[in-house]
Amino acid sequence: MSTTTTNPVFIGMDLGTFKTSVASSTGYRDVMQTAVGWPKDHLARTMLGRDLVFGKDLVDHRLALDVVRPFEKGALKYVDGKKAGMSDAQIKKHADATRLVVEYAVKMVNREAGRPSFGVIGVPARANMLNKKFILDAVDGVFESVAIVSEPFTIAYGMNRLTDTLVIDIGAGTIDICPLYGTYPDEKEQVTLPMGGDLVDEEFEKRLKAKYPNVQVSRNMIREIKERFGFVHDLNESATVQLPVDGKPMTFDITEPLKGACQTIVQPIVAAVREMIGKFDPEFQESLRHNIVLGGGGSQLKGLDRVIENSLKEYGGAKVTRVTDASFAGAVGALKLAMNMPKDGWTQLKKRK
Template sequence: MAEDVLYIGIDLGTFRSVMVSSGNHEEEELTVIGTPKDPIARNFLKRDVLFGEEALKNRLALNLFRPLELGVIKDTKEDREFIAHFITHLIGLSDPEDHNRVVAVIGAPAEASHVDKTAIFDAAAGSVNAAMIISEPFAVAYALDMIEHTLVIDIGAGTTDLCRVYGTIPGPGDQMHTGYAGDYVDAQIIKEVQSKYNGAQITKDMARRWKEQYSFVSTSTPDDPIMVDFSIEGKAMTLDITDCMQRACESIVEPIVDNVKKLIADSNPEYHDEFRRNMVLAGGGSGIRGLGALIERRLSDMGDVNVHVVDDPVRLGAMGGLRLAMEVPEEMWKNLTLAST
């Protein structure tokens, strides 16, 4: 009788993580963990740890932790423990107890893939039989079946990861990252609005919501001004932030373009044309309207450039991980809890 194997793909993101499985599970969870502040909170919540939206909903009664920062696990004992809790929680959503064997491919930001590989393996050890850690840009390319001379630009919350893909798992020299990503845009929105409107009171969550709803660059300007509600010294206002939004969104373009040029220039010159014509824009930041066209325009001095903007940036990395889990021979993997039963 064939062994009953559950295959899992995970996109471990700074802001949001996604899990998909061969058992038709699809789960999206904010990468945030909460623990009760005191015994009263513990009795009220009836749990020691809460995750994602549920943690945010009860945040006043919790100590909140975001264990990933700028694409890497924060260097504290607490955060290493919390990322282990979080990975165990994600895997648990796939009902692994219903299967004889569980194997997982975890896509992480490019830097986490190298710096924190051991910590991620350790975190997964209690829940899976075997695991492989890959860079998130490679998972995206694999999901799209675009692993032949492709350059992936994956704009996450903490980092923008760039990766040359050419038919094999990329090495450190094939990847670059920059902190000019989603969280940076949020901070720039706050800075731009407060510069325009003295005394404006804006939180990071407000800026993120505005970005997710209204973000754009010069190649796709909105027909109507962007009007949002916020307070100025406690007074409710509805004001125009169109110019603020454009400047904030465009603030990440030049660093990305510079890194793309470096990755292409450092590659085998026989394949420069293919890398220029096979660029993929992925991650949550790919949702900024007009961004793909603007990157093409800023790279036009390099020759004929084509940037493909993905259709499903949230699930794509996890889907690539699942496909890898089901297709890649397991002898390539690092075995974890293989105790006989």
């Protein structure tokens, strides 16, 4: 890395499938959708008064926009674009969307002209070199220098829990499970499950419409209901909401379809955790079980911590802790890492040389 760059703004970024959170050395924080919208036609362009739309406006004007979520279902960030069935044109558009989202986020954080941006970006634990190269290419010209690291590692780093800790990071597109034992984890020791909040949303919508065929609901409504009521435990829990039928609001008990949808990710998580602990050094298995950290948006599902603890009773018990701020835990950890990063830890990007 060049030593001529002075007074950079350090930025930690959790580049999530659905939301991107950023934290900077200037004290600024923000969270936004990992998406960009293009006006569908000239009328939409005239009404919006711009060529690109980000943030809250994506929801407010979504009917007038062609919205691209570049990492939907883990595509490009975890899954190779070709294997995901994407054409070259689609891959290019998603790459453009990635760059635009990162560029927008960095501009919101670093508003001082002339100050370079150094960023640490969190990606899924098992993202391969091809996926990391995609991220590097997309952010070239936005950051002066960058480091791509495992999302679970940034969470643990921010919490000072780098020893005998198991991090479960539940995002919209992937679930990452990573053991920490005082050194940067080997890729082979980490697990990325190709599922997350998006899968829960799809399953909830399917189950809801199977039970109430006439209900009218959008994916945004589905997501909001899940975030408000989502649970996985067996305690007496109920959820009722108002949803339209032919435009008329009606009250529905959505407890059963919501619980069933949320539970779709439980067994894969439990199975992966059991397998990972079983393969770990036997002298440290107990400490690992009693230092499990839940991060990401999915960590907020009510009862998930207790379900994981109960699933490990026969293994000697466990202690599961949620991050205090699911929105910013990864970004804050990435920022902390950026501010402590040695010079040889950075990748200098080509367009800024």
